[in-house]
Ligand SMILES: Nc1nc2c(ncn2[C@@H]2O[C@@H]3COP(=O)(O)O[C@H]3[C@H]2O)c(=O)[nH]1
């Protein structure tokens with residue numbers, strides 16, 4: 001076996017573990033410049049006024065250059081007393097910060113500055129709410145490190161893309177928070193290197209506790225889990241107990257979530273450029289989705305969202321409810337971050353109203369004018385993203401408690417929200433709605449014996465649409481594992497079986513280091529344990545039947561130093577919960593394979609959500625199959641002599657694609673789940689002219705000349721998409737190479753789907769379009785083109801299925817007779 005080392009020149013020979021230290025392929029010349037400068041200034045003590053500014057949301061990282069930002073991060077650790085308290089070697093902290101800096105990508109939003117902003121907001125919150133006192137230093141250390149690492153190596157495309165595009169990350173993490181798992185994995189890979197291991201002076205138990213905490217915090221930043229976490233947090237707020245570990249865990253998750261989405265708590269001149277960067281990233285993703293024929297994420301589609309509309313929805317439905325819940329527990333934060341957010345919402349509502357009025361009047365003018373030509377859209381900013389206007393000093397109304405205090409009235413207050421938007425209407429769905437739906441898996445953060453009613457406070461979300469797997473697991477006893485794994489397994493089976501090679505290896509160890517490859521698998525399991533909360537110590541009595549064994553615990557704090565000993569769970573903290581894995585409507589909605597789509601389009605009548613009549617015209621005299629058919633017709637398919645039961649093939653493929661006929665309502669459903677015939681995969685299954693209050697950062701930029709430099713450029717160079725920077729390029733698959741992308745190959749140049757491909761082929765050999773007179777069923781029967789085309793479709797499909805082979809094992813589908 002050839003082991004290829006991709007080591008840092010700098011680190012070579014310094015460490016024994018790992019052999020391949022955290023690696024950055026695209027190490028840029030600027031990185032070493034930044035490091036050089038950072039090392040020049042890192043011993044400087046910042047003036048008090050800068051330290052004070054660092055504690056405010058008004059702090060603008062773009063006032064500083066990269067080396068200064070790293071220095072500012074170091075300052076946070078020092079000011080919080082974490083270096084002294086935990087004996088963190090300063091050189092190690094510096095090395096680690098620099099490596100973290102290097103492992104953020106130059107994408108518009110999820111870049112190193114974003115990580116700094118999140119960390120800085122956490123720092124501001126920590127200071128304002130005195131979290132050191134209430135949570136202790138160790139928890140604060142976990143929070144700060146989590147913030148710094150929470151988006152490491154973010155490719156600029158979110159989980160929705162990862163999952164829909166079936167990237168390597170999605171495959172590796174089974175669609176369960178693929179990005180967050182990746183960020184977390186990178187974080188701990190960095191810490192594996194002794195020179196970067198800021199926790200090197202902790203004992204094993206404390207390290208394990210920190211690791212668990214960081215994993216929990218970073219995984220909590222997946223917006224697919226927003227409602228779940230918020231609902232649980234709101235339940236504990238009235239009875240919050242700082243000595244209750246599960247309460248503290250929830251608080252930490254909410255804190256990092258708040259920091260992560262806190263841009264709108266900043267003054268407009270700081271917040272708005274961030275929003276522009278975010279929209280830039282969103283629009284790039286939706287453009288990629290369009291060009292790749294993937295489902296287009298609605299809140300990222302510039303054809304569907306406006307800047308104020310996006311913010312009205314995000315702030316009103318996602319951000320503010322979270323902030324307000326935290327404010328209930330930590331009232332010190334109301335002035336710091338909640339009121340500014342209310343002001344921002346007010347601002348965007350007004351702007352949105354102004355835009356709506358403007359559009360309406362433009363539309364009316366266009367209708368009334370004979371020459372037309374008026375564009376209904378408002379002028380855009382130079383960036384093409386926004387209408388520039390200023391937030392005003394808040395009116396009395398906005399400074400007081402506004403309508404956002406009444407969540408139930410909120411939807412009505414959100415002027416641009418059409419009725420039903422909260423139910424996840426594709427055009428008005430929030431990021432949380434779409435993320436939940438896309439991720440499919442729901443994981444409870446706490447314990448499987450929680451009352452299901454505990455989620456009832458959650459606003460309408462996909463949780464309500466999908467039956468919780470809590471009850472499924474607990475009621476089905478030993479069937480639990482089969483149910484959960486079966487569900488996950490079948491889902492991925494379908495994908496991998498006919499999927500494209502778009503996935504790019506993100507695992508730098510997959511070819512060069514077998515140990516790491518197996519670590520990768522363990523990582524998934526380990527993450528799952530944490531994710532499902534099996535890691536928390538529990539007694540036998542804690543085990544709820546059907547919830548699986550307690551894994552024994554990552555944490556064992558029995559020997560932890562008294563001072564550092566974290567507060568452990570008081571009650572029984574149990575078990576992993578996958579809730580609501582099966583729903584999400586019909587399977588077609590999630591499948592984007594060409595064949596799947598052709599099937600869907602052939603059979604699904606979008607006008608009434610029913611199967612087309614013709615598509616279910618199935619001969620009744622074939623008694624060997626057809627048990628999945630609805631609305632059986634009569635006669636048999638004899639058009640091209642494919643007597644090799646297309647019905648059986650149909651049954652086969654519906655199962656392969658995880659959908660089936662439901663006799664009663666003639667719709668597809670996704671309940672049917674089968675495992676892949678691929679043994680390899682199976683084995684691996686696993687307006688306003690407004691101005692915001694002038695809270696402004698009055699930093700005298702006198703620390704270094706470079707501090708005077710403002711960098712207004714959007715960092716929008718090369719995007720790494722799903723590629724990890726730590727993957728040797730030669731390990732990457734080319735999506736256009738080899739067999740190519742099956743999905744792409746079925747698309748026209750304009751990206752439209754070749755919905756009628758099979759039909760077209762068959763029509764070549766059949767009678768001319770219009771009417772077919774066929775001689776089955778005794779008397780000649782007149783059938784419509786659509787009916788015959790459908791029959792023809794299945795015949796063709798049957799033939800084609802014979803040629804499908806798994807990309808992994810090259811195994812073909814079994815003969816229908818063997819299905
Ligand atoms: N529309 C909108 N989305 C935001 C805003 N701030 C954060 N988000 C989203 O919330 C997500 C939180 O997790 P990520 O950082 O991965 O990506 C973030 C964005 O997609 C905002 O101001 N407006």
Ligand SMILES: [Zn+2]
Pocket residue numbers: 114118150151221260
């Ligand atoms: Zn983030």
